[in-house]
Amino acid sequence: MTDQLDGADRRTAVIEALDVLGAGPEERFDRITRMTHEAFGVPLTFLNLVHHDVVTTQSTFGWHQGTSVPASEQFCATTVLTPEPMVIPDTALDPRFAHTAAVAEHGIRFYAGAPLSTLDGTRVGTLCVMDAQPREFSAADVALLRDLARWAERELVHSIERARVQRVLTGLLPEPLVLPGGTVDGLVVPHERGGDLVDWRVASDGALHATVGSVAAAGRAAALLAASARAAVVARTDVAVDAAITGLEAQLTPDLSAAGAVGSLLHVRLDPTDGRVTWADAGHGLALLARADGSVTPIRSTDRPFGLQHTGHRRTTGSADLGHGDRVVLLTAGALALAGVADVDGFADVVAAHPDDLLGHLRGLLPADGAGRDLAVVQVGRT
Template sequence: MTNHLDGADRRTAVIEALEVLGSGPEERFDRITRMTHEAFGVPLTFLNLVHHDLVTTQSTFGFQQGTSVPATEQFCATTVLSPDPMVIPDVALDVRFAQTPAATEYGIRFYAGAPLTMPDGTRVGTLCVMDAQPRVFSDEDLALLGDLARWAERELGHSIERGRVQRVLTGLVPDPVEVPGTSVVGLVVPNEDGGDLADWRVAADGSVHVTVGTVTAPGRASALLAASVRAAAVARTDVALGGAVAGLEAQLAHDLSAAGAVGSLLHLRFDPTSGHAEWVDAGHGPALHVRADGTVTALRSTDLPIGLQPTGVARTVGGVDLARGDRVVVVTDGALALDGVGGLDGLGALAAAHPDDLVEHVRRLVPAGTAEDVTVVVLTRR
């Protein structure tokens, strides 16, 4: 059958198939714009979708989420027409855009955007950065923006890929850990994509290690790659935290890149004797320190996912001290999206309200036949 859709109509049809428009803020997209902001130090970062005659902000750092503006003479409406990135070092000197509202009303002087392309070749939007000052954008900057755009593409395309692969991680979830002064319990509810990974174990020195992450890849690769990441983390149980993540990254970054995949993880080491925990967050995100009194602090890092951290930039090692009764709660995006959770803030409220049964409570919230992997791991200092 001949496809009679022109480029604009096909783009709109694919975007509608993604089922993300109007879905509200999603951490999986917000993490990308947040990381892009940190990578380039720009005040404005957008993940935009171009559909019908509109440009809709699916995620943003520094502007209003969910806004839609006419596509006429918008930067992103031009970027999406080409497979190549578009860079405007000084908007005031570009006759195409010098008189657009972005320049005249909002004072934008710099723009760099990379198109977002789906597996069928349809370009659906852009990942872009903007500034009120002209900027020079190097070849290295352009390459990094391209890498981040590929991450955004895989998160968007993941919606279409669901239901096409059988889980290979079933049965690999470890048993609960109970050691003097510490307990670790977890929940992994897989769907057929199999991109979540979770592991917890006791090292030879008595420290407790927790690893939670997600691999997003096209086709049938997510489960196999997630299993590889988990195995690489387990193999480095007795390696110092920073060295363990660096070694894992050196081993797997090429495989992830070759498969068109993005892997993120949070790797934590806890000393039951002192109560001190160290952690490295390679682009993962959702983690909380929940104190015994119910107060909650997010564990945050600006490090990028595996393979996207710039060469020579060491991973950030965070630290937190747990008093008795304190917990560290680490989840994946599927848990945050559950009805009854309500994102990271909602998870914090749930954790405070369920000091002893958070995992079981979340288990009851997971609908039968969920289309999302759901992973929750809770480490408690006793």
Template structure:
């Protein structure tokens, strides 16, 4: 989701705006999270108070997302007549040194009754271009206290940290949604079956797989960017976009153009990527391809034999500029199958190329491609590869 507030939300009431933003963040549900627990724990220890809280405010309900307190509250309480509810109405931090001596707060239920709050200090948490106040980071104590200017500055810095954690969650959700939208669409290719899957090691994957029709032909790609996480995912998305722009070119031409475009990005990120990019002529089964340091393609033949398509070139970002790449081709006969994988597949067994044969055996045991992919997922659940895992199957009917 974008943290830019839409025009319809921007004209809504403050209560509706923060509720809508929190709903889009999808952070209210799910209980405590370590990233917020760390902040409230530091706050309580730094100030020596009896309680520290990170609260998220909906239209009428306050959700206690994280709390460090001997007495447990929530997880939700009515927003009305709370210190945090009133803090949302202020422009800056709120410090109440002794609530019983402050006419604005002396009659509040949490002052008069349990937990008998005397001291409160809270900073609003803001998100989005319009800085919508969505909650508070606050301290409470049962005895009156004062805060120095340095103390208040520290509390505000902790509040900024909390805001960044909330925003980072939104960015991860947005990137995850964007990259999920990059999954290839199903294609109908008479006489062939094409399917695949990708399991990221973290939030997003540094692998990419893509297939599409170009005239009568099928173009298929699998790439693996060094590393994991956000940066690898973004580079993979850039590679995909650059290849799609060259979707009708021969593999060698497409990869040469891709390399010229993407190498500076890889260099700045101190990264590289392996790549298999091929073009299949369905009528003949001939597959022309360029393999940039990938070498993880298994050819399962109908007669029971198999071969691994080895790569003789360096990955994108490491290949010497101006040096041509080695072209490759194979004939996919009736009943033959190609299994393309990222190196996460090797980690399902012993981390060596022998794992490709184990994968081929798993395919031959399966009832169909979907059953095979389900078996791969089950294997990954039992033996965490510790890396992004992608598998693509191109099968020619017998």
């Protein structure tokens, strides 16, 4: 999968976290497009979001709000790929866009747009102006459009309220899977500023892939970065475990570094036909191998997280054969803060004591008032 497609997946995940699509007209956005129209005297002003290969008009002055068109037909799909504003004085003279419906059918001859970014640096849309006549756009005009875009960015970021973040993070937990020879299920407890991520799915070769990780960052950026990391994981479902970790590190480290964040991942692959389980660890080190006979062995790692590891360092990998009833349990640090757990050895005791009802038992240990850290626990087993 190309870096561009990975970027599109990340952008879509962040837009879903913003939870503004389909919300209807909102004065906080309409005020921005109205003032942008007045500032430049153009007939068309848009605040657009780019996702799922379409461009959706979140707010507009002079057009139809809520409409979505293919990204391939829009200037904004190009603007969102660059960190700086894009200005086209005469679209009919630009070979990239002269043939598009916007120019050839709707008569758009001028475009200027500034990308909109969220806290983690993901560009999710644009604030743009259009005209039916070619026109010049000065450096002062570009600076003003950029300032108005920063205003729009602040409004987008403010959309991420606590309840919305929790819904997004809860939605990141896939449905339990039972397939011939294997099972997977999990428990995720999100918190507003948490950065835990969980994913599992069946690859095209029938193998079961499961990932648990965590992002540590300031404010709400952790939740957005975790959503981005999960999108990158999903994109590599059919990639070998060690290659998947290498690719994830190359993709995620620049975003984590830019946000002053670090992240860890533990990726597991189970072949349900023969019980062979392989894993690659990127600084996570929180997993247990639980046998049907009651023995529990920690799977440890001395690797550093993404953002702290030396470039080119080979990540810790391992493998084991699961018998019927054996499990691999993946967890995040929040699970060690549950009552009566304290550390990895304490959690291993809980796993050994609850071979059939681990997740139910852990739910019973959660604080009644909802306080505490975010946590995630995933069980991958052979039936």
